[in-house]
Amino acid sequence: MEWTRSGDDVFVRLDPGEEIHTSLQGLANEIGFDAAAITSGIGRTRDSTYGYMDDDHHYHRRTINGGSELVTLQGNLARRENGDAFTHLHATFSDDNLTPHAGHMFEATVHVVVELHLRLLTEAVMTRCPLENSEFVALKFD
Incomplete structure (x- = not known):
């Protein structure tokens, strides 16, 4: 991994x-930030796991076995109650047939390269706190 910073970007x-x-x-720990908007990501990944949450709050x-293009990626980073980055x-x-697959990203390993932009929310x-009766870990604002 390499990164560069310009202000909060x-x-x-x-x-x-x-x-x-x-x-x-790991980057959050290295730079020392607690919150960020992950505004974009593109590249080539392999063995990517994605999905969705059903109406009963289960994922x-x-x-996708093998390689795939990461066409879009967005999200956020916050700390859990114990201080771990999430x-x-x-x-x-x-x-490789150009069929799109979209949803919550559980895991993806870089195959060639992935390029991302983060906006630090200083x-x-x-x-991030667990929701009762749900697999979701929700944002709580203090």
């Missing part, structure tokens, strides 16, 4: 083998 390049969630959480997962990401992938006070 951070531009990141992730390299082959790096997992996107893990890398962004359903699908995996990323909430949604993405659209395109398989004044924001927000925490």
Whole structure:
């Protein structure tokens, strides 16, 4: 991973083998920020797992085995109550037949490169807390 910063904007390049969630959480610890809007991401990933939450608050997962284009990625980063960085990401992938796959991104490993833009929210006070009777971890604003 390499990154550059201009004010509250951070531009990141992730390299082959790096997992996107893990890398962004590590970046939050390295730079020392608690909140960010992840405004864009593009690149090539492999073994990407995405899905959706049903009406009963349970996630359903699908995996694209092998490579796929990361067409769009957006989301946010906040800290859990214990201080750990937590990323909430949604993405659209395109398989090698150009079929789109979209939803909540659970995991994606960089295959060639992924480029991302983050806007640090230096004044924001927000925490990720579990919702009762749900797999979702919601934002709480202090």
